[in-house]
Amino acid sequence: MSKRKELSKSKAMPADDLDGDSSSDEVDVDFEFFDPQPDVDFHGLKALLRQLFDIDNTRFDISALADLILSQPLLGSTVKSEGNETDPWAFLTILNMHTHRDKKVIQDLRDYLLSKASQSPPLSPLPKLLDASSSAQVGLILTERLINVPSQIVPPMYTMLLEEIQWALAENEPYNFSHYLILSKTYTEVASKLDAEDSRPQKKKKAKADTTTLYFHPEDEVLQKHALGFASYDYSSQGDEGAADAKRAFQDAGIKPQGHIILIEASKFEPAVKAVVEYIGVAS
Template identity: 55%
Template sequence: MGKRKELKDNDVQMGGTDPRVDSDESDEDMDIVNVDFEWFDPQPIDFHGLKILLRQLFESDAQLFDMSAVADMILAQPLLGSTVKVDGNESDPYAFLTVLNLQEHKEKPVIKDLIAYLQRKASANSSLAPLAQLLSQTPVPPIGLILTERLINMPPEVVPPMYTMLMEEIAWAVQDKEPYTFSHYLLLSKTYEEVESKLDMEDSRPQKKKKKSGGKAEKFYFHPEDEVLEKHARCFGSIEYTHTHDDGHSDSKRAFQELGIRTKGSLMLFDADKLDGAINEMKEYVKASV
């Protein structure tokens, strides 16, 4: 059984709105339900919960990969990475963060698929040229692929402790001569753009405001901390998913009253010695935003 992680004095252990409460419902006249979050090592009981969060992270392209194999890899390194739970050790994780060594696992089919996918996507965006070059090397450099996801209304305060513990665990693993000495870190995440609702386009009611066409669409972050982390990245950029949804899909993900959203993948490449500074600034940002 995984050991419950102990938070350090400078970490935050907090209550928050229950992430199981639907965001639409929580906006109405409902009582706030305070919950306590607990951090744990990844353990076998988390297999299905991790798969759900991984599919959420990879969005429509999750079908391209063996997510069971990815979950197994996360569970195979139980002393590296964290899950966040609400109802104790036996419950499903509501958030997780871990890192996988792309070089160490380069011969595993799912990592081969991931490297090819990431290299292809990076090559399609000039902003990600340094990443495309790294991933095209043979063998691929020791890049640590950071995977992290959480339920949509989990508070960002759960994130800094996970990063703090991950960096400590990597340092301990390196001391023990384990293969976690990275040249770079690659963070996979998601962003979205607001798009005009197809339903509203078909609605002739004059009071509906139309989104102005032209110009570059504004980027929004599913993970608010990504906006800070980007500032420390060697390169970053958006990627288009291979499997795209039809035009009506954005209406099923309407984040605001009049606009739908279109999701994109996000990649951030960090030099290994820059990630600590990025995490420290991210901690201050999250603390200030509470």
């Protein structure tokens, strides 16, 4: 039975996030949570998936992935601010990689994730779990949101996902996961190429590169504390030299995005979600 997620929360956001103005004024935005809906969410979901995979998004059939997500409308959430017929500002979903193992887009995702895991010892259990002969039920969690959408929308999405999985299991749906695999994004700061090329005497000393991992999604720092393994990885595709400076976001250093993988055993997932709720709270 389809349902509208009635949880509606108000959160102040910078006005420039909405209309491109540089004003520091804030506006109140009411967020509503909906089931994914094929008739209205396809294009908005594709845009968020491209953002999630960043420069590597061309390696996958994003349309097929969006269709697969929308084929299970009673699992996962979209977040909107101006009614059901508008594009989502955020989404969260889960796909059973075992059930969908014969689909080309899942095979491509599997190969991609295995290639990244092979470079990261903390993710050494992943190849065995995703092997074609494995009976493991790995749930791939995909989630993304527009920049500066507040993180307070995250706890309700994860909490509702836990509830929906239980409802699905009660109806013998294939969501009895042994592991959860969360695909996300991190970044590091890199020295600005623009600063290096600017030799004006009055120019401040250029920012040095910082190898510290920083998080687009602050909940990832909490989730990985409950993980069997996690790691960031470089994207397979290479951006142009100016890409890091294009993502400076009014700071001295450039930004180098990376992919991020978090592997959580099923028994640890609910405590991880509760920790996220405690850390972030809910929108008010």
